Amino acid sequence: MADRGASPMRFLTLMLVMLHALSPCSGANVKIGVPENYDGIFPWYLAKLPNLPANYSDLVVTGDGEGIFGVEAQFLFALKPLDREKQPSYSLQVSFRASVHRQSFTVEVCVIDKNDNVPTFIEESMRGSVQLGLLKGIPFMQVEAQDRDDRSTAHAELRFSLMEQTPRIPSSQMFFIDSLAGEVSLTEEGSSALDPEMCGRYKLLVMVKDMAGRANAFFSTGIVTVEVTGNTWASPDPVRLQENLPGPYPIPISQVKWSGSQAVYSLEGEFPEMLFTISREGVIYLNAPLDRETQDQFHIHIVVERPDGRAIAKPVELRVMVGDANDNRPTFPQAQYHTVVKELAARGTEILTVQAADNDDPKTDNVRIFYRLVGQIPESPRALFRVDRDSGVISVQADSMEGTAPQYTLTITAEDAKGLNSSCTVVVTVQDENNNPPVFSQHEYGPFHIPEDASVGTTVAAVAARDADVWGGDSWQVNYRVESGNEEEVFTLRTDRQTNEVSLMLSKVLDFERESEYILVLSAQNPVALVRGRYGPASTATVTIYVDDVNEGPILSQSHYEVTVREGEEPGRVIATIRGYDPDSHPIRYSLQGDTKKYFSIGKYSGELKTVHALDREENSTYTMGVIAVDGRNSSLSTSTLVTVQILDVNDNSPVLVGDYSWKYLCTPRWEDQALVLASRDSDGPQHGGRLNFSLRSDPMVRRNWKLTPINDTHTNLSLNIPHLAPDVYTVPFTISDSSSPPRSTFINLPVTVCPCNIRGNCKMAAKQLQGMPTIQSAVGILLGTFTVIGTILVIVFVRLSYQNPKRPSRTSQERVPLNINI
Numbered sequence: 001m002a003d004r005g006a007s008p009m010r011f012l013t014l015m016l017v018m019l020h021a022l023s024p025c026s027g028a029n030v031k032i033g034v035p036e037n038y039d040g041i042f043p044w045y046l047a048k049l050p051n052l053p054a055n056y057s058d059l060v061v062t063g064d065g066e067g068i069f070g071v072e073a074q075f076l077f078a079l080k081p082l083d084r085e086k087q088p089s090y091s092l093q094v095s096f097r098a099s100v101h102r103q104s105f106t107v108e109v110c111v112i113d114k115n116d117n118v119p120t121f122i123e124e125s126m127r128g129s130v131q132l133g134l135l136k137g138i139p140f141m142q143v144e145a146q147d148r149d150d151r152s153t154a155h156a157e158l159r160f161s162l163m164e165q166t167p168r169i170p171s172s173q174m175f176f177i178d179s180l181a182g183e184v185s186l187t188e189e190g191s192s193a194l195d196p197e198m199c200g201r202y203k204l205l206v207m208v209k210d211m212a213g214r215a216n217a218f219f220s221t222g223i224v225t226v227e228v229t230g231n232t233w234a235s236p237d238p239v240r241l242q243e244n245l246p247g248p249y250p251i252p253i254s255q256v257k258w259s260g261s262q263a264v265y266s267l268e269g270e271f272p273e274m275l276f277t278i279s280r281e282g283v284i285y286l287n288a289p290l291d292r293e294t295q296d297q298f299h300i301h302i303v304v305e306r307p308d309g310r311a312i313a314k315p316v317e318l319r320v321m322v323g324d325a326n327d328n329r330p331t332f333p334q335a336q337y338h339t340v341v342k343e344l345a346a347r348g349t350e351i352l353t354v355q356a357a358d359n360d361d362p363k364t365d366n367v368r369i370f371y372r373l374v375g376q377i378p379e380s381p382r383a384l385f386r387v388d389r390d391s392g393v394i395s396v397q398a399d400s401m402e403g404t405a406p407q408y409t410l411t412i413t414a415e416d417a418k419g420l421n422s423s424c425t426v427v428v429t430v431q432d433e434n435n436n437p438p439v440f441s442q443h444e445y446g447p448f449h450i451p452e453d454a455s456v457g458t459t460v461a462a463v464a465a466r467d468a469d470v471w472g473g474d475s476w477q478v479n480y481r482v483e484s485g486n487e488e489e490v491f492t493l494r495t496d497r498q499t500n501e502v503s504l505m506l507s508k509v510l511d512f513e514r515e516s517e518y519i520l521v522l523s524a525q526n527p528v529a530l531v532r533g534r535y536g537p538a539s540t541a542t543v544t545i546y547v548d549d550v551n552e553g554p555i556l557s558q559s560h561y562e563v564t565v566r567e568g569e570e571p572g573r574v575i576a577t578i579r580g581y582d583p584d585s586h587p588i589r590y591s592l593q594g595d596t597k598k599y600f601s602i603g604k605y606s607g608e609l610k611t612v613h614a615l616d617r618e619e620n621s622t623y624t625m626g627v628i629a630v631d632g633r634n635s636s637l638s639t640s641t642l643v644t645v646q647i648l649d650v651n652d653n654s655p656v657l658v659g660d661y662s663w664k665y666l667c668t669p670r671w672e673d674q675a676l677v678l679a680s681r682d683s684d685g686p687q688h689g690g691r692l693n694f695s696l697r698s699d700p701m702v703r704r705n706w707k708l709t710p711i712n713d714t715h716t717n718l719s720l721n722i723p724h725l726a727p728d729v730y731t732v733p734f735t736i737s738d739s740s741s742p743p744r745s746t747f748i749n750l751p752v753t754v755c756p757c758n759i760r761g762n763c764k765m766a767a768k769q770l771q772g773m774p775t776i777q778s779a780v781g782i783l784l785g786t787f788t789v790i791g792t793i794l795v796i797v798f799v800r801l802s803y804q805n806p807k808r809p810s811r812t813s814q815e816r817v818p819l820n821i822n823i
Contacts, residue, residue, distance in 0.1 A: 029105040030094075032076070035112040036084040043070065043077035046109070049094060056096040061107075063092045069109070076107060084111040085148050113150035118218040119158050119208045121145045126206075126224040128184060131231040131260040133313040136191040137176075138306065139183030140260065143224060145208040159213035163221065164205040170195070175204060175226070179213070184224065196228040231313075232259045233304065236284075238319040243292040244327060250277065250285035254318055257282045258304045263312055268301040276300055276320075284318060292322040293359035324361030329420035330369045332356045332412075337426045339394075343401045344433050344531065351385075352426060354392045356414030368417055375411030385428070387412055394426060401430050406470065432470035433531045438478045438500070438524040439538035440465045446544035452512040453550045457505060460491065460545055464501040465524035474528045476500070483540070485520040491545075504543065512549040513583055519544050552583040553637030554629045561627075561643045563609070567617040567650050571610075578607035578641065580629045587632030593640070594625040600645070602627060609643065617647040618683045651740040653683040655692045657748050667757035669724045674761075675709070675717035676752065680736050690739050697733040706732050718752070727755045727765060 032047045052059075052074055061071045069092055070077055076092075088111050095104035121143065128141030149155035160182045165172060174190035177183070184204070186194065204224040211217035236254045245251065256265065256278075265278045276298070278284050284300070298320040304312045332354060339352040360366035373387045373394075384404065386397040394410070408428045415421035440463065448461040469475035480493050480502040492507040504520070520543045525535055557579040565575050580588050590607045592600060600623070602609050609627075623645040631637035658679040667674055680692045694708045694716040707721035718732065732752050737745040755763040 030107045031110065032107060033110045033112050034078070034082055036082045036114050037116060038078075038081045042079055043072075044079075045075045045077045047076050049074050049076055049107070051105070052096065053098045056098050058095075058097040058102075060095050061092050062095070064090065076109075082109075082111045084113045084150065085117065087111065088150075113153055113155055115149055115155040115211060115218065117148040117155075117210075118220055119145050119147040119156075119210045120220050121208065121222040124222075126222060127227070128224065129227040129229045129260075130186065130194065131229055131233070131258075131313075132194060132196065133231050133233050134186055134191060134194075134260065135311055135313055136186050136188045138310060138312050139178070139181075139185045141184045141224075141226070143177070143182040143184065143206055143208075143222070145182070145220075147210050147218075149210065154211050154214075156210060157212040159209050161207050161209075161213070162204060163207050166203045166205075167199060169199050174202065177204075177206060182208075184226070194228060196230060200228045202226045202228070229259075232257050233313050233316065235316040236318050238321060240321045240323055241286065241290055242323040243290045243325050245286075245289055247289070249289075250287045252283050253286050253320070254284045255282050256284070256302050256304075256316060256318075258312060260312070262307060263304045264307055266303045266305070268303060268315070269299055271295070271298050271300070278302065290322045292324050292361060293328055295322065296361075297321045324364050324366055326360055326364075326366040326416065326418045326420070328359040328366075329422050330356040330358040330367075330414040330416050331422050332414065332424040335424055337424065338429070339426060340429045340431045341396060341401060342431045342433050343404070344435065345396050345401055347396055347399050349396045350393050351396065351428065352394045354387075354394065354412055354414075354424060354426065356392070356422065356424075358416055360416075365417055369414050370416075372413050372415070373410060374413050374423070375409075377409045378405055384408065385410060394428075402435075404430055406430055406432075432473045432475050434469060434475035434526050434528050435530070435532040436468035436475070437530060437533055437535050437539050438465035438467040438526065440522075440524065440541040442541065443537075444542045444544070446542075448543070448545045449548050450506070450510065450545060451548045451550050452510040453552065454506055454510060456507060456509065460504040460506055461543060462501055462503045463522070463541060463543065464499065465539065465541075467500065467526065469526075475526055477527050478502075478524050479527050481523050481525075483521040483523050485518055490515075490518065491520065504545075510547050511583065512547045516547045516549070517545070518547070551586075551631075551634060551637065553631050553634075554580045554582045554586075554588045554639055556580045556627075556629055556639055556641045559641055561641060562646065563643060564646045564648055565611065565615060566648045567615050568652060569611060569614065571613055574608045574610050575645065576609040576643065578602065578609065578627050578629070578643075580607065580639075582631060586634075589630045589632055591628045591630070592625050593628055595623075599623065600625065615647050617649045618653065621647050621649075623647070649684055651684050651738065651744055654744040654746045655680050655682040655736040655738050656746055657736065657750070661750060661752070665753040665755050665763045666720055667761060667763070668720070668727060668754050670720040670722070671757070671761065675719035677711065678708075678716050678718055678750075680714050680716075682738050684738065684740070693737045693739070693743075695735050695737070697735070699733070702733060705730070708734065718750075720754070725754050729753050 030050065034046055038044055049071065059071050059074070061069055061076065068078055068080055068082070069090070070079065071094065090109040092107040092109065093104055094107055095102055122145060126143050130140045134140060143160065145158055145160070147156040147158060159179045160177050161179060162175060162177045165175060170193045171189040173187050174194065176185050176187050178185070202225075204226060205221060206224055207219055207221045209217040209219040233256065236256055239253050241253065265280070265282050267276055267278050267284070275286070275288055276284060277287060284302070300318040300320060301315040302318060303315045306312055337352060337354060341349065341351045345351075354371070356369050358367040358369060370389055371387050371392045372389070373385065376382070376385065381398070381404065384396070384398045384401070385394055385408070387394050392412075392414070394412070407430065410426040410428060411423055412426060413421050413423040445461065445463050450458065450460050465478050467476045467478060477497065478495070478500045480495055482491065482493065488508070490506070490508045490510070492505045493502050494505055495502045502522070521540060522543060523540045525539065561576055561578065563576045578590055582588055587605065589604055590602050591604070592602050599611065599613050599615065600609060601612050625643050626640050627643055628638055628640050658681050661676060661678070664676050666676065678694065680694070682692060691713040694710065696702050696706055696708055703721070705721055705725060707719050709717040709719065711717060730752050732750045733747070734750070735745050735747050737743040753763070755765050757763055
């Protein structure tokens with residue numbers, strides 16, 4: 001029974017050994033993996049040895065000092081369990097005899113680990129200290145454990161955990177342990193609430209497990225004692241440094257120190273790179289001179305980190321204040337100022353305030369500034385201006401600025417208590433004030449003469465008033481005005497702003513006969529008010545202008561005359577009177593121009609326009625001619641006008657029938673819509689002959705047979721009024737009347753052919769010859785006879801011409817004609 005139970009167990013063991021035959025054992029011909037702590041039946045067959053020849057003999061295994069291994073029937077076996085922690089591998093030599101020679105190979109037996117060891121802490125008493133200010137997550141100590149199992153397997157993969165904290169004040173979660181590394185650090189609560197006065201020592205129950213902390217893992221526990229200690233990590237006292245320190249540099253200015261684990265320091269803040277540095281020992285250095293005007297204080301953040309770059313605690317701040325040294329000269333915000341002072345300004349008038357700025361500390365006397373006036377251009381007269389020593393106010397020192405230069409340039413210096421100074425220039429413009437009225441050089445000007453035919457815009461005269469104020473300013477400019485004598489605005493004024501000269505310009509046409517003399521009173525004033533004095537008689541002047549008489553041509557009352565005359569009016573009737581006058585009261589002679597057919601006449605001196613012949617509107621409805629008016633004493637002076645004569649229509653024409661209807665016909669029986677289109681015309685205008693009316697004679701037979709249907713104002717349709725009319729040539733009597741009142745009428749007897757027609761509408765019988773009308777044969781005969789006579793006359797003419805002018809043959813032609821030879 002024991003053998004039967006051992007056989008399956010031995011088979012399983014053999015299979016397990018075969019599966020591990022390629023376990024990681026190096027440097028062997030055959031590798032076999034064998035689990036440790038085997039508790040089955042021995043001998044324990046591990047593996048069948050490969051590559052043995054069929055005729056091997058004397059198989060021996062060596063290299064086992066403890067006699068654990070043996071070989072039987074090509075199988076390697078063990079006689080007792082293996083312990084990996086005691087010896088992880090065995091190197092065996094297997095030798096055998098093949099034929100005559102003895103051969104050998106190496107078998108490496110690797111012991112496969114089983115989780116048979118409990119992890120343990122390396123130190124029985126684990127102690128650490130934590131410093132105030134330490135940030136969360138920054139380890140302050142590390143617990144270590146070990147496991148004798150194979151570290152390359154999960155058997156030795158350890159995990160740490162914090163089981164309990166004693167005491168639980170001020171929070172039960174003050175600490176945290178990293179499960180992989182075993183590093184102990186503060187939590188968020190621990191970092192903020194750690195207080196050695198409340199609790200200076202904590203005991204932590206920690207656990208370590210193998211198998212990566214799985215449920216079936218081995219574990220052990222330990223106690224960690226944590227002491228809470230104070231720390232010197234705090235913001236150092238503020239430092240006050242004088243600017244521009246002479247050195248030598250670097251200069252130590254402060255020091256910080258982290259009292260816990262190893263730390264690395266660095267500086268952060270708004271300052272030039274390398275201006276401040278910190279050493280490994282926490283000593284802070286100044287490396288260059290400071291300038292208070294550039295930056296008067298620095299806030300330096302000191303950072304403490306572990307060597308791996310993780311922050312240990314919150315940064316602390318060092319405040320560096322820069323003390324002032326009087327190293328800046330006062331400066332003006334601009335190099336040059338411009339200001340204006342009125343020439344009548346009183347003594348003490350403030351004209352400008354200059355302010356210099358000093359970049360030194362405003363809380364010290366280094367910024368106290370004193371002002372001085374050190375220069376004036378032009379220099380004369382002196383003592384015109386002064387500057388207040390403390391305020392920089394520039395004011396007038398002279399009693400008056402009248403008669404001074406138009407502009408002065410002042411040099412002002414600003415100086416501090418150390419004597420550092422700078423300067424600026426102030427350009428003072430003396431502003432002219434209107435204290436001088438303009439005056440004319442004489443009280444009367446003229447008389448000036450101007451012909452009455454002078455064109456508008458002509459300059460009549462030019463005068464000027466002088467002003468003693470500064471040239472070009474508002475106080476110097478002069479505005480002129482005509483106070484009297486120009487009520488009809490015959491003249492206008494134009495002023496030259498560069499010279500103040502005023503020109504009197506003609507703005508309307510002169511008329512000697514109406515006004516021969518003008519007396520104008522001019523006044524001169526400035527555009528700005530006088531600040532002193534007033535405008536007196538010297539600011540006015542009288543200008544006398546005489547208009548010279550000029551012989552002028554006649555003037556017609558209208559530039560165009562339009563006249564209407566009824567046609568057929570009796571000749572000799574006055575149809576219009578051309579009105580003209582001569583400014584010089586000279587007689588006027590009238591004549592016509594453009595009346596080529598002499599239909600009109602005009603009175604030589606009366607200007608009466610008459611018709612010479614009766615006028616016919618149908619011949620010409622409009623006549624246009626010119627009328628020339630000539631000065632009776634100077635024929636070179638003349639003017640003209642245009643006369644248009646419109647002929648009014650009279651109903652003096654009767655309407656007439658237009659067209660030849662002898663070749664037209666109407667079909668019988670009557671064809672629908674067949675009609676003769678009759679056209680008429682009236683030579684009168686549309687008011688008399690606009691619409692023409694056709695009407696049949698009031699004969700019952702005519703009205704029974706025929707019908708007139710109007711088409712428009714001048715055309716009508718003539719058609720049969722009955723379905724059938726015997727073929728024949730009929731005379732249709734009708735009347736054409738115009739639209740005048742009373743109307744004019746024309747009676748017409750129109751021959752109309754009525755004939756039977758084929759399906760195409762063509763008449764099937766010849767129309768009868770109208771009485772008095774020529775036949776086609778007679779018309780053709782007359783034409784042929786006429787052409788024969790004309791041809792005969794032409795032949796006779798050409799024959800006579802050829803005999804009167806015989807053409808002499810040219811020499812060239814004679815040479816080309818061959819000689820006649822008589823045989």
